[in-house]
């Protein structure tokens with residue numbers, strides 16, 4: 001058992017859920033968040049007293065404040081914030097996209113993430129802690145239908161680097177993790193279709209939530225003088241598609 005505490009947003013599914021298990025297994029106290037309280041309860045029941053669940057919507061700043069204020073004393077000293085909660089919605093080209101979906105991605109992936117970061121920074125500075133942000137390969141490589149999702153992840157990547165500059169001299173570490181295809185509920189959420197999700201991942205041997213969870217744990221447990229700035233990872237089956245040319 002370490003004496004360290006990690007707060008993982010989006011611990012009700014996919015990467016965040018796998019990370020909650022991996023950090024608990026490594027002896028960390030885990031605060032897991034998400035909107036689905038039933039899933040947090042089930043995970044806390046599985047992990048035990050080492051985990052505390054906080055059910056709230058990342059888009060609701062008052063709910064974030066209320067949730068953080070409700071933390072039991074032994075969970076209040078956060079050493080590591082993993083900003084993982086996020087989503088993509090829709091695959092349509094920008095000219096046919098749904099503006100409400102664009103806003104939901106920005107409110108979750110950017111506004112929720114900066115609010116959580118802002119609220120926890122004083123504790124993280126005090127404890128010489130760390131922040132790991134889930135960006136994506138979509139931050140660097142555009143693809144059709146990626147429009148606002150890619151924009152939010154480019155924000156996360158650049159915000160991570162900017163935080164490093166601001167936190168210079170504090171000892172706080174900041175990392176942007178930029179995965180390619182990971183099989184989670186991501187595609188089900190994006191498309192609303194289990195069949196579309198099965199087709200995308202089928203036969204592709206994608207990365208798993210556990211793969212990314214182990215990467216997060218590795219980054220978090222490196223010697224304190226070492227900072228991974230950005231880390232891009234993909235399944236072997238995924239690579240680059242090149243440029244497209246429209247002809248008359």
Ligand SMILES: NC(=O)c1ccc[n+]([C@@H]2O[C@H](COP(=O)([O-])OP(=O)(O)OC[C@H]3O[C@@H](n4cnc5c(N)ncnc54)[C@H](OP(=O)(O)O)[C@@H]3O)[C@@H](O)[C@H]2O)c1
Pocket residue numbers: 009010011012013014015016033034035036056057058059084085086087088108134135136137178179180181182183184185186189209
């Ligand atoms: N899967 C990939 O291929 C991939 C690749 C690169 C980056 N990523 C990034 O990795 C992160 C985790 O995604 P995942 O693949 O694990 O997807 P996932 O299985 O769909 O999990 C997403 C998590 O985010 C939470 N979340 C979404 N909206 C929220 C809101 N408004 N308030 C609170 N929590 C919210 C969900 O919890 P509730 O629904 O319970 O609220 C869930 O726990 C995301 O930031 C995603 O962009 C994923």
